[in-house]
Amino acid sequence: MVDLNVKIGELELKNPVMTASGTFGYGSEFADFIDLNRLGGFVVKGTTLHHREGNDYPRMAETPMGMLNAVGLQNKGVDYFINHIYPEIKDIDSQIIVNVSGASVADYVAVAEKIATLDKINAIEVNISCPNVKQGGMAFGTTTSGASEVTKAIRQVYPKTLIVKLSPNVTDITEIARAVESEGADSVSLINTLLGMAVDVERQRPILSTVTGGLSGPAVKPVAVRMVWQVSHAVKIPVIGLGGISCGADAMEFILAGASAIQVGTANFFNPRVTMEIIDYLADYCKRHGVCSINELIGALKV
Amino acid sequence: MKKQLIDFIITSTVMQTPSCGLIALKPINDTLPEIVPGQFVELSIDAVMLRRPISVCDVDYENNILFLLVRNAGKGTSRLLHLPVGSKVNIMLPLGNGFSTNGISFKPGVRTLLVGGGVGTAPMLYLGKKLKENGATVTFLTGAKSSAELLLVDAMKKVAPVAITTDDGSEGDKGFVVNSGIWNQPWDHVYCCGPSPMMKAVAALCKEKQVPCEVSLENMMACGLGACLCCVEKTVRGNVCVCSEGPVFDIKDLTW
Numbered sequence: 001m002v003d004l005n006v007k008i009g010e011l012e013l014k015n016p017v018m019t020a021s022g023t024f025g026y027g028s029e030f031a032d033f034i035d036l037n038r039l040g041g042f043v044v045k046g047t048t049l050h051h052r053e054g055n056d057y058p059r060m061a062e063t064p065m066g067m068l069n070a071v072g073l074q075n076k077g078v079d080y081f082i083n084h085i086y087p088e089i090k091d092i093d094s095q096i097i098v099n100v101s102g103a104s105v106a107d108y109v110a111v112a113e114k115i116a117t118l119d120k121i122n123a124i125e126v127n128i129s130c131p132n133v134k135q136g137g138m139a140f141g142t143t144t145s146g147a148s149e150v151t152k153a154i155r156q157v158y159p160k161t162l163i164v165k166l167s168p169n170v171t172d173i174t175e176i177a178r179a180v181e182s183e184g185a186d187s188v189s190l191i192n193t194l195l196g197m198a199v200d201v202e203r204q205r206p207i208l209s210t211v212t213g214g215l216s217g218p219a220v221k222p223v224a225v226r227m228v229w230q231v232s233h234a235v236k237i238p239v240i241g242l243g244g245i246s247c248g249a250d251a252m253e254f255i256l257a258g259a260s261a262i263q264v265g266t267a268n269f270f271n272p273r274v275t276m277e278i279i280d281y282l283a284d285y286c287k288r289h290g291v292c293s294i295n296e297l298i299g300a301l302k303v
Numbered sequence: 304m305k306k307q308l309i310d311f312i313i314t315s316t317v318m319q320t321p322s323c324g325l326i327a328l329k330p331i332n333d334t335l336p337e338i339v340p341g342q343f344v345e346l347s348i349d350a351v352m353l354r355r356p357i358s359v360c361d362v363d364y365e366n367n368i369l370f371l372l373v374r375n376a377g378k379g380t381s382r383l384l385h386l387p388v389g390s391k392v393n394i395m396l397p398l399g400n401g402f403s404t405n406g407i408s409f410k411p412g413v414r415t416l417l418v419g420g421g422v423g424t425a426p427m428l429y430l431g432k433k434l435k436e437n438g439a440t441v442t443f444l445t446g447a448k449s450s451a452e453l454l455l456v457d458a459m460k461k462v463a464p465v466a467i468t469t470d471d472g473s474e475g476d477k478g479f480v481v482n483s484g485i486w487n488q489p490w491d492h493v494y495c496c497g498p499s500p501m502m503k504a505v506a507a508l509c510k511e512k513q514v515p516c517e518v519s520l521e522n523m524m525a526c527g528l529g530a531c532l533c534c535v536e537k538t539v540r541g542n543v544c545v546c547s548e549g550p551v552f553d554i555k556d557l558t559w
Contacts, residue, residue, distance in 0.1 A: 025530035029547075032306040045532075053542050060525055060533035062353050067525060071532045074542060217352060269526040270347065270354055272395070273308065 003293040009161035009186030013040035020265030021099035033272040041095035061207040066217030129167030129192035141167040144179040155184035166190040174234035189240035232258025248281020258299040339401030340430035350382035372425035411438035420497025450474035
């Protein structure tokens with residue numbers, strides 16, 4: 001029997017496979033296709049202090065092996081999550097992680113404090129990297145001072161596992177990773193989407209209502225693997241890798257490059273069973289390579 | 304209704320016009336799940352990353368065949384229309400809510416008008432059959448640019464009378480569907496699917512005549528499951544996903 005358990009800070013995952021925020025709703029959307037209890041964890045949709053309607057349609061453009069989105073953190077706010085969604089999902093036998101977003105440090109802190117009261121939620125993922133909101137979001141994630149400020153403030157009110165989700169839209173992602181590590185983050189997840197743009201040439205207009213949006217999908221995978229490799233060498237805390245993972249071998253690339261766990265995002269849209277396939281692949285991979293625990297393979301890349 | 308992922312085989316593709324084809328598909332191992340008119344499916348096509356949402360045109364439960372009317376609108380649908388007979392296609396279904404076909408307002412003889420524009424005529428065929436089964440009086444109204452681009456007219460005629468409009472007047476009344484003489488008759492319920500300006504015109508006409516109207520939207524989608532929040536439409540209750548809370552909306556719920 002292969003051991004797929006991994007630890008992210010104090011958070012124990014039964015396997016390294018999680019779903020990425022904003023691509024998996026609140027889990028129930030996929031319940032017809034997969035057993036949610038088999039997931040290592042799932043990160044629920046970005047949650048803000050107040051209800052947000054998000055950006056105008058169109059919010060999506062398909063690109064070669066990828067897609068741009070500009071959803072803009074549409075969600076019903078943290079109180080709605082606590083009162084209406086949490087009771088429905090809390091008994092799923094998997095780690096539920098809430099992705100937290102805000103327009104100000106005070107917003108992030110207020111959401112984190114409220115989520116901290118929920119028994120079955122043992123971690124938050126702080127989104128300092130959303131490219132689709134005018135205030136906050138990526139603004140905090142593109143400078144070491146902004147990233148430090150948010151992390152420090154949340155660390156003071158949130159005692160459980162604190163993951164910070166990093167933006168790839170920076171010159172040196174390792175600087176940001178080190179900054180949040182030194183302010184007490186337990187883990188970093190990367191990468192959020194790459195800022196991109198697509199044009200409708202006949203109409204001579206941008207496809208997205210917001211002009212620019214976040215690129216995800218297989219197209220971004222090589223960039224993500226590179227950044228995971230760099231960050232895992234720059235920090236001591238565990239790294240969660242994501243960006244274009246669409247099959248088991250993709251997940252293994254991130255793990256070998258230094259990721260202790262991985263998240264699957266866009267691939268859920270075209271293959272709703274992909275997470276189960278990846279879990280099976282990882283167990284089989286360990287067997288084929290004669291390792292007892294997936295932990296032996298984290299960062300095992302031979303350079 | 305449980306959503307499923309089923310492998311189908313294409314049993315035929317018959318081009319109806321130069322850009323639209325009727326594709327017949329059979330599940331390889333399974334039987335077709337129950338599908339409500341107005342629901343859609345998402346097909347995995349090797350040429351593109353995201354699945355392509357296509358409205359269900361007809362269902363033949365006796366022979367276990369799903370019919371999809373597909374317009375060549377880009378790389379994905381072009382590839383789909385050119386797949387040879389016998390090709391395997393993975394389909395996620397059934398998706399979305401579908402049209403209302405019974406309930407309190409559906410007394411026998413209820414007068415329904417089913418309005419389709421271009422490839423938007425697709426869901427009207429199966430809807431017409433179901434409504435007729437439920438005891439409604441069915442009339443189709445379909446519009447196209449010209450006579451050569453009309454879709455499904457013969458198939459619909461086997462179910463109920465068909466009124467036609469063409470932009471150039473080459474068949475039926477000249478003009479758009481809202482210019483058809485059929486609107487002079489009284490209607491109890493209108494269903495509509497087609498290009499956005501056409502549906503907005505039909506919705507405006509129905510509001511004026513105070514006839515209940517349901518429209519089927521086709522906003523660009525990614526997941527088809529209500530998870531990605533890409534295909535939203537503004538409604539009286541805020542932005543909602545067309546894929547999971549639609550694609551069919553009562554026009555009273557829209558901000559048109």
